Amino acid sequence: MYSVPKLADWSAAALDAAVRELLSALESEAAQVASEAEWRMFRDRWLARKNGMLTQVNDLWLKAAPAEAKREVGRRVNELKPLVEQAVEAAQARAHGAGAKSRLDAERVDVTLPGVQRPLGAEHPVIRTMNEICGVFRAMGYSVAEGPEIESDYYNFEALNFPAEHPARDTQDTIFLAGQEAKPARERLLLRTHTSPVQIRTMQRQKPPVRVVIPGKIHRHDAPDASHSPMFHQVEGLAVDTGITFSDLKGTLDHAMKALFGSSVKTRFQPSFFPFTEPSAEVAFSCIFCGGKGCRTCKQSGWIELLGCGMVDPNVFEFVRENGYDPAKVSGFAFGMGVDRVAMLKYGIDDIQLLFQGDVRFLEQFG
Ligand code: PHE
DSSP states (O other): OOOOOOOSOOSHHHHHHHHHHHHHHHHHHHHHOOSHHHHHHHHHHHHOTTTOHHHHIIIIIIITSOGGGHHHHHHHHHHHHHHHHHHHHHHHHHHHHHHHHHHHHHTOOOTTSOOOOOOOOOOOHHHHHHHHHHHHHHTTTOEEOOOOSEEEHHHHTGGGTOOTTOGGGSTTTSOBOSSOTTSOGGGOEEEOSSSTHHHHHHHHHSOSOEEEEEEEEEEOOOOOOSSOOSEEEEEEEEEEETTOOHHHHHHHHHHHHHHHHOTTOOEEEEEEEETTEEEEEEEEEEOTTTTTSOOTTTTTSSEEEEEEEEEEOHHHHHTTGGGTOOTTTOEEEEEEEEHHHHHHHHHTOOOGGGGTSOOHHHHGGGO
16 A cells, blocks of 8 residues: 655656655545545545644655755645545545445335235224123213132132032132142132122222123133133123112113114013022023024024123122121122123124134134
């Protein structure tokens, strides 16, 4: 690489030769500058105050020149400065242009390519149905609460007035967490078999009056088939106040059925039994497919069974009595509705497994 020579010969011819050599070095180095970084090195090499080429020319040529040559040397050295500055400036413009061009090449966008398609998600039919059911009750002034899916025996059974030997407490019917034999029965953990334990949790948290719906996931030790799944969903309801009667329960559920399935459906209440309600009822609504005449969906009965309900059993209030639930002063009703069943009826789904297999071809139909 070029370096500024010391001069011994100060004749005009020797000075011309030295200047030519320097300018040709300047030109060829400038020509090699291809990026901003290279340009900065080039600039510093030629223009740096300390040891740059121009500084060296000043030291080695002008300062070193004998007195009689100083004038001539000074003139040539002065002419060099603008030439070097011009070369540096021009090189910068080129380097910048080259950089921009290579960036343009690298970032080139083909605007004729098709766009990136983002698949649109859809609300799962079970979630959508849950929201719809909750919406019907919210419109009647209910709030929404949730509870844990892993529950204790106490909330799932004991505080709901299940007797000690009730078959639901057997591992044949309920999925218990393993390795809890050492714990007292009421503390043993299980996958809740219904959303009713959240009735107790709500009444522990909140004094009456209460109007709440509780959507959630539940588990039962069942073999899967077209109408059974070991995991499914319920929306629980609870209303507690002074003077609540069975006709409030009937009116509320009749309205909810009509809101969900159409104003022409009728509801039917049949006596039933749950440990935590008394009296209890099984509710059906008139078949939306045959209008009650009898068809395959309603198994020729004209009715579709959908939920269990009843008046909150005074024994249940005893568990939360100290929080304002004196059974002599308050009364209430509760209900529990299967969500998956409602989704299947509303969307004409004939196999409950479809809801949980995660097949996108099935799910995207609800977008
Ligand atoms: N928990 C009951 C079940 O899962 C349904 C129910 C809820 C019944 C509330 C009465 C009151 O079958």
